[in-house]
Amino acid sequence: MASVGRVVLVTGVSRDLGLKFARAAAEHPGVDRVIGVDVVPPRGDIGGVSFVRADIRNPIIAKVIAKEDVDTVVHMSVIATPGSTGGRTTMKELNVIGTMQLLAACQKSPQVRQLVVKSTTTVYGASHRDPAMFTEEMEPRHAARSGYAKDVAEIEGYVRGLARRRPDVSVTVLRCANVIGPEVRSPIADYLRLPLVPTVLGFDPRLQFLHERDLLTAMCHAVATGQPGTFNVAGSGVLPLSQILRRLGRATVPIPGFALGQVGNTLKRFGLGEFSPELRAFLTFGRGVDTTRMRTELGFSPVYSTVAALDDFGADLRPTGGRAERVLGSLEQRLDRAPAFVGGPHSDLPDLSDLPEAPGGARD
Amino acid sequence: MTEATGSRRSVSPTDDSVEQAEVIPIGSRGSRHESEGDVPPPDVDDVLPPPGATGSDRFVLSTEQWRGLFVRAATEVFGEAWEPQLARFLAFLRRRITGDYAVDEFGFDAEITQRFFLSALRPLAERWFRVEVRGIENIPTEGGALVVSNHSGTVPIDGLMTMVSVHDHSGRFLRPLGADLVFRLPVIGAMARKGGATLACQEDAERMLGQGELVGVWPEGFKGVGKPFSHRYKLQRFGRGGFVAAALRTGVPIVPLSVVGAEEIYPLVGNIPSLARLIGVPYIPITPFFPLLGPLGLIPLPSKWLLEFGEPIRTDEYDAGAAEDPMLVFNVTDQVRETIQQTLYSLLMQRESVFR
Numbered sequence: 001m002a003s004v005g006r007v008v009l010v011t012g013v014s015r016d017l018g019l020k021f022a023r024a025a026a027e028h029p030g031v032d033r034v035i036g037v038d039v040v041p042p043r044g045d046i047g048g049v050s051f052v053r054a055d056i057r058n059p060i061i062a063k064v065i066a067k068e069d070v071d072t073v074v075h076m077s078v079i080a081t082p083g084s085t086g087g088r089t090t091m092k093e094l095n096v097i098g099t100m101q102l103l104a105a106c107q108k109s110p111q112v113r114q115l116v117v118k119s120t121t122t123v124y125g126a127s128h129r130d131p132a133m134f135t136e137e138m139e140p141r142h143a144a145r146s147g148y149a150k151d152v153a154e155i156e157g158y159v160r161g162l163a164r165r166r167p168d169v170s171v172t173v174l175r176c177a178n179v180i181g182p183e184v185r186s187p188i189a190d191y192l193r194l195p196l197v198p199t200v201l202g203f204d205p206r207l208q209f210l211h212e213r214d215l216l217t218a219m220c221h222a223v224a225t226g227q228p229g230t231f232n233v234a235g236s237g238v239l240p241l242s243q244i245l246r247r248l249g250r251a252t253v254p255i256p257g258f259a260l261g262q263v264g265n266t267l268k269r270f271g272l273g274e275f276s277p278e279l280r281a282f283l284t285f286g287r288g289v290d291t292t293r294m295r296t297e298l299g300f301s302p303v304y305s306t307v308a309a310l311d312d313f314g315a316d317l318r319p320t321g322g323r324a325e326r327v328l329g330s331l332e333q334r335l336d337r338a339p340a341f342v343g344g345p346h347s348d349l350p351d352l353s354d355l356p357e358a359p360g361g362a363r364d
Numbered sequence: 365m366t367e368a369t370g371s372r373r374s375v376s377p378t379d380d381s382v383e384q385a386e387v388i389p390i391g392s393r394g395s396r397h398e399s400e401g402d403v404p405p406p407d408v409d410d411v412l413p414p415p416g417a418t419g420s421d422r423f424v425l426s427t428e429q430w431r432g433l434f435v436r437a438a439t440e441v442f443g444e445a446w447e448p449q450l451a452r453f454l455a456f457l458r459r460r461i462t463g464d465y466a467v468d469e470f471g472f473d474a475e476i477t478q479r480f481f482l483s484a485l486r487p488l489a490e491r492w493f494r495v496e497v498r499g500i501e502n503i504p505t506e507g508g509a510l511v512v513s514n515h516s517g518t519v520p521i522d523g524l525m526t527m528v529s530v531h532d533h534s535g536r537f538l539r540p541l542g543a544d545l546v547f548r549l550p551v552i553g554a555m556a557r558k559g560g561a562t563l564a565c566q567e568d569a570e571r572m573l574g575q576g577e578l579v580g581v582w583p584e585g586f587k588g589v590g591k592p593f594s595h596r597y598k599l600q601r602f603g604r605g606g607f608v609a610a611a612l613r614t615g616v617p618i619v620p621l622s623v624v625g626a627e628e629i630y631p632l633v634g635n636i637p638s639l640a641r642l643i644g645v646p647y648i649p650i651t652p653f654f655p656l657l658g659p660l661g662l663i664p665l666p667s668k669w670l671l672e673f674g675e676p677i678r679t680d681e682y683d684a685g686a687a688e689d690p691m692l693v694f695n696v697t698d699q700v701r702e703t704i705q706q707t708l709y710s711l712l713m714q715r716e717s718v719f720r
Contacts, residue, residue, distance in 0.1 A: 128548040131567040132470045138567065202550020204557070206471050238469050240558075246463030257550070285547070288469055328458045335451045 005032035008223065009070040011056055011102065012077025013049065014038040016183065017212065021076060021219050023047040028220065035068050037061065038077065056098040062105035065112065072114040072223060073106055075099065078155060080120070080148045081187055081276060088147075095151040096158075103162045106169065116172045116222045117159050118215075121232060121289050123152045123175060126205070126281040133290040136175070136230050149278045156230075163228070170228040174218060177234030177289060180313045181212030189313070190273035191283075195320045197245055198263050201254040205286025206238040211304035211312060221300045231298045232289040235306040241283065244310060249319025257284055470572070471557035474537065481559050482528055488521075489528045492666050493625060499673035500533040508573040508616035509676065511538060511580045512607060512700050514599055514623055514708065515588030518630035518649045521664065522623050526580060527559070529671055539572055540580045541607075545645070569610040580621075581607045583697075586646035590635070596627040597712060599705050605697040608679075612687040612696070617676035620700050622707035625669030628718050630654070667718050670711050674703050 008025050012018035013036030026034040026048035036042065036049045037056065052068075054060050056077065065073070077098060082091040106112045124130070125140035144150040156173060163171040178188045188207075191197065210218075210233055218233045245252050255263055257280070264275030275283075295301055304312065425433075435446075442449035459465060467473045489495045503509060511530070516522060523540050530538040540556075541564035547553040562568045564581065572579050582588065587600040611618050634650030654661030677700060679686075686692050 128553065129544045129563065131565055131571075132562050133571060135567075202554060204471075204554040206469075206557070238467070238471070240467060240471060243463040243465070243467070246461055322462075325458060325461050328454055328461070332451065332454050332458065335447065335454065
């Protein structure tokens, strides 16, 4: 598929990840032109990307594809939260109807040779009946009934439909784990940035991350190699949420699962993020995905493991917790400075004079 | 740590001499402490108010006294070499609270399991149930293996005891497969994952066995744990033989395990099915002591336990497609079930009495 002078159409360039990918693709030597499509123009430097203002929800997109001789379509405009777009209805329309229109246009266009769709591991859902690691063949234990997860499941269904009807088009679906990075705005990234992080009382979900840069590399890799199929894309390893919050030094407050929705509504009122049903399930039961196929068939290995991605995310995040850690640290220093314990309880240990407070402090 | 807290708490009494008398640890493993006489009387210029002091100088303790108390408490908890011990413990605590540790993809936290979960369960296994382990050599020293056990006792304590016994006698961690109910419950579900458990499903079983883990499975499930006392030591149906298929696919040996003693810890004499259905649990147990005696009824009866690991049943001799042959799977399932049932009968014959 890697013919010289390819024309790549990227949807969803008004958002950060879409624009970054479009710019990266424009610099790729094998790519002639990159056309960015969205309903609103992207903010900031668009580099070598030519922006076309078009709504993928109506048939104009077919004209763009035909006029510009597009041979590769990269679909990145599936959104996770209604956010600024309005309500859930608009979100669903953008996601599902938009994808249908885009796929219909691809099917009609004889030039289109390749389709890459950025999907998400949210498609597997999160429940107490989940296997530890999802492989690509596995279905969600409970089919999503609403929201983002349902949109993605429907979108993937339509994409499979196109792959069936146009066997000459190589279709790659990348199911990406939660993307984090210093600049990423996503439900989970916003959640981890909260100064006081609410957790679900009594649950410690396993989370898996994909670094923003690895996402862009994976997308470029998929476009360059044209390997068809569905692939989980995620950093290696999983982290329990408790460990994540400790590493980030966040202060936490455990909240019973049923009250989390209320907390989410309050947060939403202050514009601090929200807890969609998928996010609530994710924060209760967590999810892990198997990435064997990504490494063997797709031939891609992320640079950042889950831990490395998290550390990069947390590098310039100001800790809000970690009081216990500081107490312990100072205590350890005192012990190091103290003279060796030789003379039994009588030995002179001036540094330890105020230590009786410490073991209590260490336990919080 | 608890002892340290205890002796610190006992400082609060108002009278100075009473407090001095109270903090002397009885039967301490350290040397006797002669420091009491050396501690100078409280000096008004050199005092620290203890936590919660109201300002009255009847409550104050001198720095020297504080230090003496701390050193005594530390010696009590960590022994004579308390200082490096305490430093190590603090370093461990610090590593935990900064999140500097690793869990595997199933959420298994080996450090916490070894240091806390197993340590907490060990006295129960060794002192209360006096677990006796036989045939531990049947557990392979390395590589995947599937331990299949009978299930009983109203509350699945037998699984926990098996984990402790396997770890202490073979040095390997037993990775239990749990029902989905376990992972739906708060706290218990999270602890189960940290302790090495995962969901009892084909995918996870094969994944764990494929990674060379020692996996434990209780195929009777709730039918086994929640059976009435009158049905004790009668094996229930062994699921659908999914565990055999998993072992066949991964080619690991099946080690049958027979547990005697767990049936008697909470003799289940009744059940409230309607209430159980309402709450969404498999059964609500009624034992001779629960709910009659309230929380006291939750104390398990101290029966004597026998764990016998049987000879491993090899599965690597079958063809590749053996797991797809239902007849073969049923046969192997029956073989495992029969082995466990026969061993149970012979162990019961050898047992002197329930509690001895």
